[in-house]
Amino acid sequence: MRTKSYSYWLFLAPVLIALALVVVVPMLLGVYYSFTSWNGIVTGDFVGFENYINVFKDERFMDALWFTVKFSVVSVIMINVIGLSLALLVTSHVKSSKLLRTVFFMPNLIGGLILGFIWQFIFIKVFAAIGEIIGMESLQGWLSTTNTGFWGLTILMSWQMAGYIMVIYIAYLEGMPKELLEASAIDGATSVQRFRFVVFPLVAPAFTVSMFLTLSNTFKLYDQNLSLTGGGPYNSTEMVAMEIFQTAFTQNVFAYAQAKAVIFFVIVALVALIQVYINKRREVEM
């Protein structure tokens, strides 16, 4: 097939047009609008970096960004630790391996919105009921404080995503040459040593993939945030994606919201590029 041929363009046209109109044009328009006083109808004046300067003075946005960073770091660690543990568990000669995989993976198929609602019930009603039975004050009033909202979100995300990350680790663990493990066992390595010196280096690429997926999923989180805490109390558990939505569609300051959206893109893209760079460097070393 040649790029000059008629069929080349015919095959490519549908996806190219869709990508252009849905992603490329809105992205370029968005960057342009972020430098204006656009209100959704009228483009307005060119205001230079005014919107951007205001974003960095915007306490609500900076709080949301900081909350998002804290939430992402804690969640990424929890999800990966739990996910890897589950993967090691189900690949360790257990008879119920298939059943366990099915169960641990299940939450990933259900939408974040629905999962958030289920956990809202658990944190508010069930935690309170358990607290009453065993006499633990700290189980009352979950999601009504910033702290319990934070941990509520991390618990929900760990429960949901650990099974997903487990599946990725399993793929690498099962691709590992069995002889290596057996040889090290015969040589007298303990299970801790086997993990540290044999398994760990071999699943290193899985870490890169899992870190990237968990980081990008937690950093861009919206649905679970909306249905579990709704950003409350007093917007203190609001994450960046939700803050941008509120600025745009509740406060209706479009150009300003768009400046936040561009900053959000830059952060996400930078993190992803750093990730790819580290990944490539490691591949070269190996």
Added chain:
Amino acid sequence: MKRKWNVKMEIIGLVLAVLWLVPFYLMFVNSFKTKREIFTSTIALPGLWNLENYIEAYEELDFLRTLFNSLFITITSVLLIVLFSAMGAYALSRAKSKFSSVFFYLFVAAMLIPFQSVMIPLVTVFGRFEMLNQAGLIFMYIGFGASLSIFLYHGALNNISRSLDEAATIDGANRWQVFWHIIFPMLKPITVTVAILNIIWIWNDYLLPSLVINQPGKETIPLKMFFFFGEYTKQWHLAMAGLTLAIVPVIIFYFFAQRAIIKGVSDGAIK
């Protein structure tokens, strides 16, 4: 060499599995309780397996219509994504040129863009052209879904020898025939992966449909969930029944396509 059955791990695993299912258990048992019973006994089984909540939730959700809307949007979008992405990736993989690599990297780069970054202009532009409807939504899904799908198809196509294309062309087949009769059937494994990843995403998507088709009679399942979670009133008993109804189709899908789903998700992440 066969190693011993690991009893300790088996027990830990089963305990964890039970723990993992507790949220679903709680949702399920409370879906049968009355409003009052939820307050007095939250953890125990219901006194009566009463279906009233389900009847009311079913009506409030307009369940059959909502289910149909979700199915219609998901199936149509996924079919078109598979069709167009496979075609697009075929063109990109068979015509090696500057154009092709620029387009390929454009698709890959688009994966980096978070939805929120294009959301506001997207909705205003489509709104101006009266495209905030089901057709507009499906078109948007093609645009957002194309990147990953093209990427996966492109990888698979590079593993299929071009000599096949050439042989078929010599035998008199045109591009269209070569693609549909020879190449596309060979792509079946990756088609399953592409379809599954897109089904899971589109079926559960909330934000995009909330901006595009949030009008009476057009709602998909996630949009309807807000009915039970109003600003001031929470009807837990109805909510639990509604959430259970919403999850049932997914569980059925998982039951029948479990192996393909786990393989698809894992392949999609690693490749």
